[in-house]
Amino acid sequence: MEVVGTSRQGTSSGNGDASIDTERLVKSIREKLDKLYSPSRECCIYKVPKTLKKINEEAYTPVRVSIGPLHHGKEGLEDMEEHKLRYFNDFMQQSGKSLEELVEIMKDKEEEIRKCYAETINLKSELFLEIILVDAAFVIEVLLKYWFDVLGTPNDRIFRKPWMIHDIKLDLLLLENQLPFFVLQYLFEMTNINLGIEDDKTMSDSFIRLTLNWLESVSIIQELPVLENVNPSSVKHFLDLLRSCLMPMEDSQASVPEEIKPSKVKQFIDFLRSHLIPRQSLQQTQQEFDIPSATELHEAGANNSSKVKQLIYFLRSCLIPRQSLQQTEREFEFPPTATELHEAGVKFKVNSSKNLFDIKFSGDVLEMPHRKIYDSTECLLRNIIAYEQCHCDDKLMLDYTVLMDYLINTRKDVELLVQAKVIENWLGDNDDVSNLFNGLGKGVVFDSDRCYFTKLHRELSDYCKIRKHRWKANLRHNYCNTPWRVLSIIVAAILLGLTFIQSLCSLITCHK
Known part of the structure; x- marks a missing residue:
């Protein structure tokens, strides 16, 4: 191949059609590097992704x-x-x-x-x-x-x-x-x-x-x-x-659950976490494995290999993709919809708190703060979520909208929450409210390992899985949903009891 441009300033471009001016190229790249913008720790205003x-x-x-x-x-x-x-x-x-x-x-x-x-x-x-x-x-x-x-x-x-x-x-x-x-x-x-x-x-x-x-x-x-x-x-x-x-106030009933509060971990784990494990899998890995300390390994000796196996399995998790490891801890569970909760016997109740994170489930009652939904609600929530995606470590507003997204799937879910006065709908149509919350989670990155409402999700899911709750709820919704139906059931039970007693008395008389 013919080499075009044999001077010190240029070399062949590879296709033989032109030469590269090395000095000009170096100068061009250096000028761009000199003008390169260095991100600052003070950065807080972003373009929306x-x-x-x-x-x-x-x-x-x-x-x-x-x-x-x-x-x-x-x-x-x-x-x-x-x-x-x-x-x-x-x-x-x-x-x-x-x-x-x-x-x-x-x-x-x-x-x-x-x-x-x-x-x-x-x-x-x-x-x-x-x-x-x-x-x-x-x-x-x-x-x-x-x-x-x-x-x-x-x-x-x-x-x-x-x-x-x-x-x-x-x-x-x-x-x-x-x-x-x-x-x-x-x-x-x-x-x-x-x-x-x-x-x-x-x-x-x-x-x-x-x-x-x-x-x-x-x-x-x-x-x-x-x-x-x-x-x-x-x-x-x-x-x-x-x-x-x-956000949840320190003096409010709503507080950050222990599951997402930082805790002290072993120095060995800290070292591996900082050098080997992807950030999003840190909490999951720490929960999955009971990692022994160096002292425990020394005391265990060769005869006790369980601790050593745990350590080897932990090291595997550092190097092997997380998806290829068998999950030993229970997977993250999203909560049922409001309709599913209602069919399982859950009652919705408005609590006195004004903080939207103060949501609690106790017995068969899900307590939530009263919330008004306006035309401006979607705009404000979207911008807060976008800010969290760009800047914040804790995505608490996203965690809240994810919870509401799964509680509200259809207009029927909205109707249940409106009837319970948990939601005050100023949009007019219940479909608009369901579409609002169903659309807020699109395009965002949700970290289930650090979700604020993880414990609540699990409690609601566990409650719906218990069959007796569904049986009781079905009886209450279909047969005891009005005072007249309750009264008719009571009267029918009394008549059935009297009929049984009468039959029993007749049987005894016949034997005599």
């Missing part, structure tokens, strides 16, 4: 206003840009800061803000800082105008139109429409605005209270956390704070 977005793109897309750089300039959102500038002007007047001062403040925080975005923001500093500054001031003004009615003007395009403020509420809670919380908090603290609450010791407390007041209007929240339990430095953004408001 395509697998989720293609299922329901509208749930993740702002309708009225773009916040931050990810949706800036999108078609259909341009009308709010002028109104955002009006709010920005109001913010400057309230803060007492000049435009030059605000710009200088943002310049100092540009790098820190960029680190909060998972995607590389390919915008020049001037445009990027303008977007962040104007949007942050807009959000703060929205919160203030919602707190103080007097700040609203007669020609306000947001607060004078209920449909507009409703859309903006949802837009501010979309995963791709977030600003770092510290930016909003820092700008608010510069205003020195007094909310009129004496309990607030710092401006940070005031801003948290201002934000919680805004989130309280979101229909999905039924119980806000105590102000003292909210650490402003740990809040990433509005959606993160919303998720925190829905």
Whole structure:
């Protein structure tokens, strides 16, 4: 084969048609490496994964206003840009800061803000800082105008139109429409605005209270956390704070079960876990095998091979695909549907808790908190789940929706929960509620080993497998479901008893 280009700078391309300039290629790759974006630990704002977005793109897309750089300039959102500038002007007047001062403040925080975005923001500093500054001031003004009615003007395009403020509420809670919380908090603290609450010791407390007041209007929240339990430095953004408001509280009846709490393990297992075992199989492997310690192996000696076999089997699990090992522990079980539970004799009852994780099964009663289902419920749940998929170690909101997905399979399941007042359906059609929960689990990664409701799933499944429960439930549903049927059964039993006694007396008389 003829070699084309024998100079030091080039070699044959392999097909003999062109040469490769080695120095130019190295320079090109090196420039790309130099520009390579290094993910930061502060990253907390993500683009929704395509697998989720293609299922329901509208749930993740702002309708009225773009916040931050990810949706800036999108078609259909341009009308709010002028109104955002009006709010920005109001913010400057309230803060007492000049435009030059605000710009200088943002310049100092540009790098820190960029680190909060998972995607590389390919915008020049001037445009990027303008977007962040104007949007942050807009959000703060929205919160203030919602707190103080007097700040609203007669020609306000947001607060004078209920449909507009409703859309903006949802837009501010979309995963791709977030600003770092510290930016909003820092700008608010510069205003020195007094909310009129004496309990607030710092401006940070005031801003948290201002934000919680805004989130309280979101229909999905039924119980806000105590102000003292909210650490402003740990809040990433509005959606993160919303998720925190829905999680089990430490002082609530709902608490993280022991099954998913971290526990101390042997040093040997820790070493193997960190180097050999895939993360998703760690808990399963630890539960499946009673791993002996080094001391136990030494004391066991050659005559006691059971411990050694256990260790060998454990090591096999580190190297052999999990699917090829025989499962020694009971498989994860999903709960029956509400209809199946009802047919097995389970009663649904509303408890007094407002935390959606406070679900308990005792005897034959499944207690659940009252939950209202609105048009906005799906949008909020989808964005929280998307945030968990991208950022959170514990997928608690996904665990909740998986439970509801299996309880609710058809409109009949919804009817049972509505009749028990567990669900208050504001969507109108029970099919809409079943479709809502059945669709939330599509495209997500569910880790059954770390599910919050694993114990509850097992209890419900075990109850439905017991035949006597089904027999009792069948008797109650088919023959004792109304007072008149119960009365007729009692009367029939009395008549049957009297007939038997009469027959017995007649038989005795005949023998005499």
